[in-house]
Amino acid sequence: MTGFVDLNTIRLAYDGGDGTLALDGLTMAVKKGEFAAVVGPSGCGKSTLMKLATGLIRPQEGTVEVAGKEVDGPVSVAGMAFQNPSMLPWRTTLKNVMLPLEIVQPHRRRLKSEYESYVARAESLLEVVGLKGFGDKFPWQLSGGMQQRANLCRALIHDPALLMLDEPFGALDAFTREELWQVMRDLHAEKGFTVILVTHDLREAVFLADRVFVMSARPGRIIVEREVDFPRPRPIDLTYDGGFNDIVHELRGHIAEARAAA
Amino acid sequence: MTNDRWIKAAPWLWTIGLFVVWEAACKGLDIAVFILPAPTDIWAAIVKYWSPIWKNSLQTLFTTTVGFLMAVAGGLALGLAIGWSRAIYAGLYPLMIGFNSIPKVAVVPILVIWFGIGTVPAVLTAFLIAFFPIVVNVATGLATIEPEMEDVLRALGAKKMDIMLKVGIPRSMPYFFGSLKIAITLAFVGSVISETVAANAGIGHMMLAAQSQFNVPLVWAGLVALAVLGIVMYAAMAWLEMRMTGWAHRSGRN
Numbered sequence: 001m002t003g004f005v006d007l008n009t010i011r012l013a014y015d016g017g018d019g020t021l022a023l024d025g026l027t028m029a030v031k032k033g034e035f036a037a038v039v040g041p042s043g044c045g046k047s048t049l050m051k052l053a054t055g056l057i058r059p060q061e062g063t064v065e066v067a068g069k070e071v072d073g074p075v076s077v078a079g080m081a082f083q084n085p086s087m088l089p090w091r092t093t094l095k096n097v098m099l100p101l102e103i104v105q106p107h108r109r110r111l112k113s114e115y116e117s118y119v120a121r122a123e124s125l126l127e128v129v130g131l132k133g134f135g136d137k138f139p140w141q142l143s144g145g146m147q148q149r150a151n152l153c154r155a156l157i158h159d160p161a162l163l164m165l166d167e168p169f170g171a172l173d174a175f176t177r178e179e180l181w182q183v184m185r186d187l188h189a190e191k192g193f194t195v196i197l198v199t200h201d202l203r204e205a206v207f208l209a210d211r212v213f214v215m216s217a218r219p220g221r222i223i224v225e226r227e228v229d230f231p232r233p234r235p236i237d238l239t240y241d242g243g244f245n246d247i248v249h250e251l252r253g254h255i256a257e258a259r260a261a262a
Numbered sequence: 263m264t265n266d267r268w269i270k271a272a273p274w275l276w277t278i279g280l281f282v283v284w285e286a287a288c289k290g291l292d293i294a295v296f297i298l299p300a301p302t303d304i305w306a307a308i309v310k311y312w313s314p315i316w317k318n319s320l321q322t323l324f325t326t327t328v329g330f331l332m333a334v335a336g337g338l339a340l341g342l343a344i345g346w347s348r349a350i351y352a353g354l355y356p357l358m359i360g361f362n363s364i365p366k367v368a369v370v371p372i373l374v375i376w377f378g379i380g381t382v383p384a385v386l387t388a389f390l391i392a393f394f395p396i397v398v399n400v401a402t403g404l405a406t407i408e409p410e411m412e413d414v415l416r417a418l419g420a421k422k423m424d425i426m427l428k429v430g431i432p433r434s435m436p437y438f439f440g441s442l443k444i445a446i447t448l449a450f451v452g453s454v455i456s457e458t459v460a461a462n463a464g465i466g467h468m469m470l471a472a473q474s475q476f477n478v479p480l481v482w483a484g485l486v487a488l489a490v491l492g493i494v495m496y497a498a499m500a501w502l503e504m505r506m507t508g509w510a511h512r513s514g515r516n
Contacts, residue, residue: 054417076419082410090432090509102428103418138509158418 003029003065004194005036005053005162010062012048017060022048024219026062030211032161035188035195037205039251040215041259046198049220050164053196054078067161075162076104079155083167085147087139087154094135097122097153104158125153128190129183145176149183156187165197169204178236181207189233202248202255207239212247214254217261224254299479304486307479318468319487322453325381325464326495329388330449336389337396337445338438344397345404345430346422358394366391367455374460384456384464391452392445399441403434436510439503446495454488465491 010026013019022045030036038046051057052064055071064071066078079100087096101107101118111118126135129149139147148168155163165184169177185208188195199205205212206228214224228247230238238244281301287293288300295303308315344351366387373383407429415425457466465484472480504511 051413054413056413056417074417074419076417078417080414080417082414084408084410086408086411086414088411088429088432090435090507099415099428100418103415103420103424105419154414164417 004032004034004067005030005196006063006065007049007052008063008065010052010059010064012045012052012057012059012061021219023052023059024221026215026221028213028222028225030194030196032194033192035197035208035210037197037199037209037212038215039199039202039205039212039255040220041217041255042200044215044217044258045220046200046215047166049215050080050166050196050198053162054080054164076158077160078162078164079158079160080164081148081151081155081166081168083170085139085144085151087147087150089138089140092136092138093126093131093142093150094119094122096139097126097135097150097157099154100158107158122153122157125157126150128187129153130179145172145180148172148176148180152180152183152187156191156193159191159193161193163193163195165195165199167199168197170199170201177201177204178239182236184208185232185234202251203239203244206244206247206251207234207236212251214251214258216258223258224251226251296476296478299482303479304482307477307483308486311480311483314468315465315483315487318463318465318484319491321381321463322384322450322457322465322488323491323495325384325457326388326446326450326453326491329385329453330392330446332385332389333392333396333445333449334442337393337441338400340393341397341400341434341438342404342426342431344401345434346426351401358397362394366452367459370456370459373456379460379462381461381463383460384453387456388449388452392449395441395444395448396438399437400434403437404430407433436503436507439499439507442503443496443499446499447492450488450492450495 005028007026007028010023011021012023013021026045026049028036028038038049040046048057052059053066053071053075055064055066055074058064058072066075087093088099091099098111098118101111107118123132123135126132126149129152131146131149131153134142134146134150139150142150148171151168155165169180172180181204184195188208195208197205197208209228212224212226212228213222214226215221216223226247230244285300285302288298288303293300299307340354344354369390370383370387373386377383377386404426407425411429412425415429420428453464454466457464458470461467465487469481469484472478472484
């Protein structure tokens with residue numbers, strides 16, 4: 001395989017192999033700099049996929065490679081964001097965003113001596129997502145959408161080569177969600193990292209991704225890979241376009257089939 | 263007066279009201295001082311016996327505080343250990359439940375055999391009774407870390423110690439400081455129990471001595487001293503809690 005993230009004939013059951021079979025024969029490859037979306041019926045093991053690619057869990061069979069290396073433990077090249085922003089309430093937004101710098105090398109080593117430049121970096125990232133001037137607010141002083149923006153910043157502060165998103169916009173209202181799609185689109189265009197976005201919002205998947213992977217019901221595997229070749233940058237109006245909706249419909253059909261087969 | 267000011271005045275009005283009703287009942291129904299002294303009788307006893315009340319209060323305050331501080335140190339350490347490791351948790355939990363279910367007054371005779379009558383059993387009883395809620399609360403704070411937060415950090419290569427220092431310990435602090443209010447009250451109970459059973463100083467001892475001399479107003483004066491001490495210690499802990507973990511009480515600030 002030749003991707004940046006390679007999952008090869010993965011078989012994984014929970015509880016160290018004795019529990020429910022979550023993934024079986026799953027193979028997918030995501031190219032460097034690509035924006036990949038994973039959709040599927042609920043409970044198909046989408047979130048498990050995230051943990052596999054970041055090395056938080058190991059498969060019973062098959063191999064996981066990230067950046068050409070077999071994953072045998074947590075990969076610090078990855079940043080993660082979940083639906084729950086999980087900001088730490090005792091830290092200001094800025095300090096929350098800077099948390100990964102206290103963990104990941106080489107930043108951890110340098111954080112003290114180059115503190116000012118790291119703060120500048122965090123502040124510029126906050127500005128990109130539209131949170132300029134909110135750095136010294138506490139998370140509970142921010143709205144859900146703003147917390148999720150900060151969450152994205154935290155996932156990106158250490159310049160990860162791979163960004164893993166697990167339904168990051170799932171709990172937001174429709175307008176905020178569309179706004180954050182655009183933020184995500186611009187961040188990806190600017191920084192060129194690889195993204196794997198797990199979602200059950202097909203419009204979100206089609207708007208953001210270069211390629212959409214459809215998973216089967218449990219035990220999950222990839223049943224369809226759909227290229228989305230709308231030119232970038234994509235305007236938000238695209239989501240009301242006929243061609244766009246055709247792809248959404250097509251994907252919806254695949255998922256309906258997968259659900260029926262289960 | 264506006265509604266707000268009524269609410270502010272309410273604690274004072276109710277307290278004063280209680281004493282007025284009490285006084286009126288004692289005088290009106292002609293209740294013997296031996297049965298129930300009126301607040302004025304108790305006040306007279308407080309003035310008359312001020313010196314022993316003050317000295318014994320300091321003794322009780324001392325044993326309570328020392329026992330409480332030991333409970334804080336021990337409870338924090340054990341709570342962190344239990345929250346840290348599932349093996350330690352599984353091993354110690356049944357033991358702690360068993361230990362906690364023993365009424366601490368039943369331990370006092372053993373402490374007296376070991377240490378003799380006096381300050382040490384009071385301190386140890388306070389310690390034994392106060393440390394359990396601290397352990398449970400600290401361990402709860404650690405055990406309820408959001409799994410997403412843990413995943414985010416572990417994916418970054420965080421070690422268990424990192425997660426504890428960055429998330430677990432700060433997170434358990436509101437639980438810890440909240441438990442101090444319970445612990446100080448319990449430590450106080452422990453001290454007084456031990457003083458009543460086996461001591462030669464302290465409010466508990468003073469009340470027992472007064473009782474054997476049928477000095478009922480002094481017994482009640484002892485109760486008042488205990489109430490005052492208890493309120494002061496509770497208030498100190500509540501203040502400390504607000505001071506240290508104000509972020510966890512945001513509804514009060516917004």
